[in-house]
Amino acid sequence: MNxxxxxxxxxxxxxxxxxxxxxxRRLGRELGLFGTDPLMGAGLPYWLPDGAAVRHALEEYxxxxxxxxxxxxxxxxxxxKRELYEISGHWDHxxxxxxPPMRLGAEEAVLRPSxxxxxxxxxxxxxxxxxxxxxxxxxxGTMHRAELSGALGGLTRVRAIHLNDAHVFCxxxxxxxxxxxxxxxxxxxxxxxxxxxxxxxxxxPGAGGKYVADPELWRRATAxxxxxxxxxxxxxxxxxxxxxxxxxxIDVQIADPAGRESTLSTVQIDFxxxxxxxxxxxxxxxxxxxPVMVHRSVIGSVERAVxxxxxxxxxxxxxxxxxxxxxxxxxAEEQLEQAERLVREAVALGLRAELAGPxxxxxxxxxxxxxxxxYQAVIGAREAGAGLAAVRLRDGRRPGALPVPExxxxxxxxxxxxxxVLWDEDPLI
Numbered sequence: 001m002n003x004x005x006x007x008x009x010x011x012x013x014x015x016x017x018x019x020x021x022x023x024x025r026r027l028g029r030e031l032g033l034f035g036t037d038p039l040m041g042a043g044l045p046y047w048l049p050d051g052a053a054v055r056h057a058l059e060e061y062x063x064x065x066x067x068x069x070x071x072x073x074x075x076x077x078x079x080x081k082r083e084l085y086e087i088s089g090h091w092d093h094x095x096x097x098x099x100p101p102m103r104l105g106a107e108e109a110v111l112r113p114s115x116x117x118x119x120x121x122x123x124x125x126x127x128x129x130x131x132x133x134x135x136x137x138x139x140x141g142t143m144h145r146a147e148l149s150g151a152l153g154g155l156t157r158v159r160a161i162h163l164n165d166a167h168v169f170c171x172x173x174x175x176x177x178x179x180x181x182x183x184x185x186x187x188x189x190x191x192x193x194x195x196x197x198x199x200x201x202x203x204x205p206g207a208g209g210k211y212v213a214d215p216e217l218w219r220r221a222t223a224x225x226x227x228x229x230x231x232x233x234x235x236x237x238x239x240x241x242x243x244x245x246x247x248x249x250i251d252v253q254i255a256d257p258a259g260r261e262s263t264l265s266t267v268q269i270d271f272x273x274x275x276x277x278x279x280x281x282x283x284x285x286x287x288x289x290x291p292v293m294v295h296r297s298v299i300g301s302v303e304r305a306v307x308x309x310x311x312x313x314x315x316x317x318x319x320x321x322x323x324x325x326x327x328x329x330x331x332a333e334e335q336l337e338q339a340e341r342l343v344r345e346a347v348a349l350g351l352r353a354e355l356a357g358p359x360x361x362x363x364x365x366x367x368x369x370x371x372x373x374x375y376q377a378v379i380g381a382r383e384a385g386a387g388l389a390a391v392r393l394r395d396g397r398r399p400g401a402l403p404v405p406e407x408x409x410x411x412x413x414x415x416x417x418x419x420x421v422l423w424d425e426d427p428l429i
Contacts, residue, residue, distance in 0.1 A: 022257045022314050024307040025154035031315045031372070033306075033323075034155065043152035043159035045303070050323035053352055055306055057321050059140055061192070061418065062164050062298055069185055071138040071166055076118035078142050082108040087276050088117040093245035099146045111144040116270075116295060119167040120277040123291075128281040133291065134170035134178050140302070141165060155307035156262070162302040168294040169279070175292040179228045179250075179267050182296035186252055186265045189298050192418040193309060194318055198261060200234050201251040202226070206241025214272065221269045222248045228267070246272035249295075256311050264304065268295040316394060319374040319422060320415045326353040327370040328389070331380040333358055338384045342377060342404055349412050367392065374422055375411055393422050 028034045033051030040046065047055055063073060082101050085091040090098065090113055101108035112118065119137050128135070143161050152158065168178045190197060202225060205218060225248055229236050236250070243249060252265035270293040273279075280288045299305040309317065319325055326346050330339035339355055346353035356366045363378070370376055377389035388401040402410075414422065 022311040023154075024156070024310040027310050027315050028154065028307075031310075031323075033310065041159070042149045043147055043157065045155060045158065051306070053323040054309070054317065054321055055302055058193075058299070058305060058309075059164075059302065061320070062140070062189070063138075065185065065189060065298070066136075066138045066166065069136070069181065070134075071136040073138050074119070074122055076115065076122065076139060076141060078112055078144070079109045080112050080117060082110050084117050084121075085110055085113075088114070088120070088273060089246055089276060090114060090117070097145050097147075099144055113143055113145055115139055115141045115143060115163060115165045116167065116273055116293075117277075119165075120273055120279060120293070123167075123169050124277060124279055128169075128291075130171065130281055130283050130289075133281060134168050134174050136166060136168045136178075138164075138166035155303040158301075158303050164297050164299045164302065164305075166296050166298075168296070169274075169281075169291045170294060171281075171289070172292050175269055175294060176224055176227050176231065178294045179225065179269055179296070180232050182267045182294065182298075183228065183232050183234070183250065183252075186267075186296075186298050192318075192420075193299075193305075193321075194312060194420060195254060195264070195308065197252050198255045199253045200229065200236040201239045201242065201253055201263075202229065202236050203239045203242035203244075203249045203251050205243045205248070217271045218248065221271060224269045225250055225267075228269075244268060246270055254308060256308065262304070264300045264308065266295070266297050266300070269293075270295055315372050317372075318418070318420050319411070320418045322372070322374050323352065324354050324370075324373050325351050325415060326375045326377060326411060327366075327373045328353065328355050329363060329366050329370070329376060329378045330355075330357055330384075331363055331378065334381065335379045335384045339379050342379070342389060345404065346408060346411075349408055351408075351411060351415065377407060391423075395422060397423065399423055 028051065031050060032048050033054065034045045034047050036045050082091065094113055098113045099111045101110050122137060123135065141163055143163055145159060145161060147157060147159050170178050204222065229250065242251065247268055247270045249266050249268040251263040253261050254264045255261045274290050274293050279291055281291055283289045309321065328339045328342050330336050336357055343353045343355045356370060360366055367376060372394065374394045376392040378392060379389050383390055383401055387404055389404055389407050390401045391399045391407060393399065
């Protein structure tokens with residue numbers, strides 16, 4: 001998947017930064033999500049524990065969504081021999097965005113700019129039958145782009161990219177259905193994540209020599225993508241010059257709170273790479289046939305997805321994504337034991353829960369410090385004696401005191417359902 005992250009820069013028309021606009025770089029620092037260090041290098045952020053918790057929750061959600069959709073997950077190395085990218089076409093068409101080769105004895109190794117070639121090799125690692133198709137291979141894998149330092153910024157433009165990528169190897173007759181299913185998977189993920197697609201774009205080749213020269217290949221792939229969009233009932237705009245070097249693609253466009261647009265998700269139909277790698281399957285007629293390769297990414301790069309989520313939600317993530325989902329607040333030292341027990345029970349159920357005890361300040365100060373945490377459980381003398389916890393929600397509602405098992409059941413149900421709703425009177429079972 002060739003998925004080039006865009007660049008967000010929150011400046012007004014005069015070129016000055018607007019402090020009132022949500023900026024994931026500022027929020028990332030304030031919330032302790034990620035950081036950078038000159039010794040690590042530009043475009044190479046590190047993830048702090050709270051940011052890592054958000055990222056892990058997002059990655060696990062995507063893996064499970066893909067598993068339910070019939071994908072099998074793989075791991076592949078971040079390096080490949082130069083010859084691999086000569087075969088794929090990246091060396092001819094994408095070399096300026098790649099890191100220079102590293103000499104290893106008689107070989108040259110390259111940091112990969114894409115996962116596609118590795119997945120093509122996984123497909124051809126053994127003989128394939130039509131009975132195996134469609135074969136859906138997915139990976140959350142690292143790739144590298146040699147971005148110039150002036151273009152780097154926060155998580156939206158980085159040099160080491162963790163891409164949610166997948167490739168479906170299928171027959172020609174299956175390609176439209178697989179690409180449409182990928183679009184539907186993207187739509188479901190956006191609903192769960194609170195992401196809004198502002199438009200769909202059919203990205204086509206432009207002038208110049210950066211594209212594979214095969215007019216029939218482009219015509220066939222473009223016709224199939226138009227069919228996908230028509231069957232899905234999706235309005236779209238054409239964008240000449242935005243295609244990948246080897247084929248057209250459907251881009252799902254998002255906008256940051258300042259209205260700046262970028263691509264998050266993509267779906268592509270590719271005839272080029274199966275031909276370059278000599279991919280085959282045995283058909284029902286016993287003859288050898290070439291598969292079609294559908295590339296798709298649900299959330300694009302993890303870095304960009306998290307940056308967008310930080311800006312869209314202002315750090316107040318949906319409960320299932322929040323770095324801390326439940327904070328337990330004992331009013332006084334006398335309730336510490338019950339509060340610690342509640343934290344242990346919550347953690348045992350898979351929740352990200354923390355204790356904020358009296359040593360951290362007054363109850364009011366602790367409540368304010370935890371303002372972005374979806375659920376707060378206050379335990380005073382009355383609650384401790386009755387096995388209760390007084391619930392406060394991030395949105396200001398106070399459902400009241402509940403038995404601890406009931407509280408945990410409600411929260412875990414909301415989290416498991418990836419619900420955007422924090423609470424209602426009829427809890428999810």
